[in-house]
Amino acid sequence: MTRETVxxxxxxxxxARLSAAIRIMALGTVLCAAPTALYAQEFKxxxxxxxxxxxxSQGFVVTEGNNWLTMDTTHGSxxxxxxxxxxxxxxxxxxxxxxxxxxxNLGALGEFQPSVDWAFGDYRFASWLGxxxxxxxxxxxxxxxxxxxxxxxxxxxxxxxxYPLDLRDANISHLGGDVYGTAPxxxxxxxxxxxxxGHRDDxxxxxxxxxxxxxxxxxxxxxxxxxxxxVRWNAPIQGLVVGVSGLGERLHGEGIRLGLxxxxxxxxxxxxxxxxxxxxxxxxKVDAEYKHFNRDHLIRNFxxxxxADVRAWYVxxxxxxxxxxxxxxxxxxxxxxxxxxxLVDTTLPSGHDYDKVVSGSIDINRYVNVKLEGHFMNGYxxxxxxxxxxxxxxxxxxxxxxxxLVVKTGFNF
Amino acid sequence: MNIIKRxxxxxxxxxxxxxxxxxxxxxxVSADVKVIANPSVSASEISSEDLKAVFLAVKTSxxxxxxxxxxxxxxxxxxxxxxxxxxxxxxxLITYFRGxxxxxxxxxxxxCDSDAEIVAYVAKTKGAVGYIGAGVAAQGTKxxxxx
Numbered sequence: 001m002t003r004e005t006v007x008x009x010x011x012x013x014x015x016a017r018l019s020a021a022i023r024i025m026a027l028g029t030v031l032c033a034a035p036t037a038l039y040a041q042e043f044k045x046x047x048x049x050x051x052x053x054x055x056x057s058q059g060f061v062v063t064e065g066n067n068w069l070t071m072d073t074t075h076g077s078x079x080x081x082x083x084x085x086x087x088x089x090x091x092x093x094x095x096x097x098x099x100x101x102x103x104x105n106l107g108a109l110g111e112f113q114p115s116v117d118w119a120f121g122d123y124r125f126a127s128w129l130g131x132x133x134x135x136x137x138x139x140x141x142x143x144x145x146x147x148x149x150x151x152x153x154x155x156x157x158x159x160x161x162x163y164p165l166d167l168r169d170a171n172i173s174h175l176g177g178d179v180y181g182t183a184p185x186x187x188x189x190x191x192x193x194x195x196x197x198g199h200r201d202d203x204x205x206x207x208x209x210x211x212x213x214x215x216x217x218x219x220x221x222x223x224x225x226x227x228x229x230x231v232r233w234n235a236p237i238q239g240l241v242v243g244v245s246g247l248g249e250r251l252h253g254e255g256i257r258l259g260l261x262x263x264x265x266x267x268x269x270x271x272x273x274x275x276x277x278x279x280x281x282x283x284x285k286v287d288a289e290y291k292h293f294n295r296d297h298l299i300r301n302f303x304x305x306x307x308a309d310v311r312a313w314y315v316x317x318x319x320x321x322x323x324x325x326x327x328x329x330x331x332x333x334x335x336x337x338x339x340x341x342x343l344v345d346t347t348l349p350s351g352h353d354y355d356k357v358v359s360g361s362i363d364i365n366r367y368v369n370v371k372l373e374g375h376f377m378n379g380y381x382x383x384x385x386x387x388x389x390x391x392x393x394x395x396x397x398x399x400x401x402x403x404x405l406v407v408k409t410g411f412n413f
Numbered sequence: 414m415n416i417i418k419r420x421x422x423x424x425x426x427x428x429x430x431x432x433x434x435x436x437x438x439x440x441x442v443s444a445d446v447k448v449i450a451n452p453s454v455s456a457s458e459i460s461s462e463d464l465k466a467v468f469l470a471v472k473t474s475x476x477x478x479x480x481x482x483x484x485x486x487x488x489x490x491x492x493x494x495x496x497x498x499x500x501x502x503x504x505x506l507i508t509y510f511r512g513x514x515x516x517x518x519x520x521x522x523x524x525c526d527s528d529a530e531i532v533a534y535v536a537k538t539k540g541a542v543g544y545i546g547a548g549v550a551a552q553g554t555k556x557x558x559x560x
Contacts, residue, residue, distance in 0.1 A: 051520050090520055093479045098517040118517050127472040137516045145516045152508050152515075182471050184462060190471075238500035281500050320504055366507075412511065 056083035057410030065402035067393035070107030096122045128181040139194040139230040140245045141274040154318035154328035155359045156371040156408040161312035161334035162291045169206040174198030189236040195229040211386040217257040224251030239281035247272040264299040283320035306340030308384045324363040336383035349400040353381040368411045375404035445493045449554040453539045454478045458558040470519040483543035484524045490546040
């Protein structure tokens, strides 16, 4: 690389940083100046109230070490935008209907392609029995269904070992049906359950197809069936929840590799088991989750087999120290092994990603927030399945550690 | 082994302390806050568990009557009710409902600016259940005793 091209790259990077900073400031200014425009809208159609809500966020990430989440973060990147809009109505005492559209751009992912995030009918026979059908957010652990709604969390990025932002599309929703309910247990609190079956169809703009490009495979489809359940005990101790979730998937992908058709499929169902607990009382929230993801796939036209095993857990705590200020911290632990890649030693940087995080979130008003977050990562966990670090944006190889700063602002109404 | 036993005892004591704490908080709150309902609601009393379930959109009926929770925007009764019966602050309650709204599981409940507005809304809206200061007059509504 010549000095001239380095200069051009630096000017481009500087321009990108400036552009992202301007976007964040402009969004913040507009949102602070016009809070009244952010009130939820409610109107009536045929005497039925329809509520409209929306959200959006803009992030800026700068790292030292590796480029992260498909962005050019070592030069600073603001390619982190998402927004959604929903409308819903309680049509009868027991039946509600709603839909949310969503679009995002995260580095090379999403590319602002709008998608139906959820759209379903929900009939609740009683508090202990309800059914939902359509495209439904998946209940898996504490936050799978709300992982991208950062205004609900103290953190700009959820613990990436369990809720990887790049893989948002993978398990966030399913096209199918749920049965759910909450049953009282008297003095022992109550128990909530969800069981579901459905179908998953990943966008070509999602993380796995992008990840496969680095291995010479251009996937055009990656889809399959999902089934699972979740049981959580709402303990009689105020704010204590303990639960377990499970997910099974039988998936297959098709595409082109080295100019020839290429296929892969689950040899056995992919499985995810997630154990979690939460203690949330007053302004304090403490979470802990453990996730075990196992994936046994026949790859390269079913001629090879890869068993990938991911173990992930985190412990997080947050406290609202003032009405508008919430501070938080977490430790996120991720390891991956692969039989096909011969990746067995999780102490190697390629076999793990340990992330220590400190975060602060300020509510500018009821609808707008700004977050500042530091990440201190050890390892890059590069196996047969994505985990934040991609060779396409790290062409000279991976550094063993990464430090990152995330600034994010968002609104919701 | 002794350490494990000691840990179990500590956890049990902490659990009992938290449970008793929750019960005594609820008892304190009932002196400052009263729960009112539209006369269409057939029940005349409600358990604190059901009250919590109604205000967290887990339960949509009590004693066969469809109910709709009504929240206050702020104020002493609001803070006491949230702390005593729901175990949440105003910020965490809003976050809780946003989680439901943005996953399609519930609508945002009606929020009123004052006790008077809550009384007026509950009085005219079938199935509405709200909370106000214990000393506030609540014409056109019924008061639910909390078990």
